[in-house]
Amino acid sequence: MNSFGTLFVKELVEAWRDKKLVWLPVVMCILAILQPISLYYMPQIMNKAGNLPPGTEIKIPVPTGEEVLAGTLSQFGVLGIAIVVLSVMGSIAAERNSGVLSLIMVRRVSPLQYIGSKWAAQAVMLLASFAASYLLACYYTALLFNQVAWTRILASLGIYSLWILFAMTITLGAGTLLRKSGGIAGISLAFIAALSLCSSLFPRFMKWSPSNAQSQAAKLLTEGAGSASLPVMLVSAAVLIAVIFFAAVACFKRYETYS
Amino acid sequence: MEMSMLWPIIVPLVGLELVLMIVALVSLVKEENPNGPKWLWALVIIFVSIFGPVAYFAFGKRQERDRR
Structure with missing residues (x-):
């Protein structure tokens, strides 16, 4: 096996030891089915907790399954991304601070292989957990509301995965710049939040922003087709992920020698 | 709302939360050098649902052990 494969397997084994392979899918599933x-x-909750005078009638229109799933995705947009960042933030910093990194880098491992193996292993874990939790949410939606068409489910899953990959790449990139995992999480969350804020403030100029993946996925669910800027967003998200990834590799060359 | 609908819906949710809590507690017991007092983490894991265990997994392990 080449060193990429070895590092990739090592990353998964370590995730199992840290129990990340357990908590990541479990937390995502809880978030998704909530x-x-x-x-x-909701009607019962409002009745029980609302402190409403007796006789009040609340009529909430029953949402469609598509709307429920769109709501699940927007729930993920806040808490899910925070969990993505939390789970990825320490992956480089912890190894560096414990000295494992220097043990790895004295072998013939190129930065590209090292960062690439991290990226691939985290991507596999995050996307698998996300897909599992999303499918569980779909199951619940079918049980409680109505069945959503598979094409819509898969399309929104794919587009949303891109946003998760983007958040993960940002965090990994921040991990090559800073030493402390708290700082890494802060920087990546701030960056992601700023990007989301800008694209909701200036929608005309931010059509390319990967954070639009969230609204596009919701639109795909509820209307069956994304808006016109979908291809632009897909291309720019893919390009940005690649750019950040290679920037991270370049930064890592410096980072690794810095002591 | 029929009660028969309630169980298949709520049980998996509670089950997942229990799994999360137990995994976190087992990991805490085994951890030799947690980042903060163990009893405090145990309280956080048990009483803060979902985010207690996540916070423990993210911050409770001393990842930066060898920092000077």
Whole structure:
């Protein structure tokens, strides 16, 4: 096996030891199924917790399955991304601070292989957890509301995965710049939040922004087709992920020698 | 709302939360050098649902052990 494969397997083994392979999917699944469940019970919750005078009638229109899934995705946009950042932030910094990194780098491992193996292993874990939790949410939605068409589910899953990959790449990139995992998480969350804010403030100029993946995925679910800027967004997200990835590799060359 | 609908919906959710809590607690017991007092982490894991265990996994392990 070449060193990329070895590092990739090592990354997964380590995730198992840290129990990340357990908590990441479990947390994502909880987040994903909370939305359909809480929407389903919303009338009861309002009745129980609302302190409303007796006799008040609340009529909430029952959302469609598509709307429920779109709500699940927007729930992911806030908490899910925070969890992505938390799970990726330490991956380089911890190895560097414990000295494992220098042990790895004295072998013939290029920065590209090292960062690439990290990226691939984290991507596999995050996307698998996300897909599992999303499918679980779909199952609940079908159970409690109505079945959503598979093409819509898969399309929104694919587009949303791009946003998760983007957030992950940002965090990995920040990991090559800073030493402390808290700082890494802060920088990446700030960057992601700024990008989302800009694209909601200036939608005309930010059509390319990868954060639009969220609204595009929701649109695909509810209307069956994304808006016109979807191809632009897909291309720019892919390009940005690649650019950040190679910038991270370049930064890492310096980072690794810095002591 | 029929009660028969309630169980298949709520049980998996509670089950997942329990799995998360137990995995976090087992990992905490085994951890030799947690980042902060163990009893405090145990309280956080048990009483802060979902985010307690996540916070422990993200910050509770001393990842920066050898920092000077």
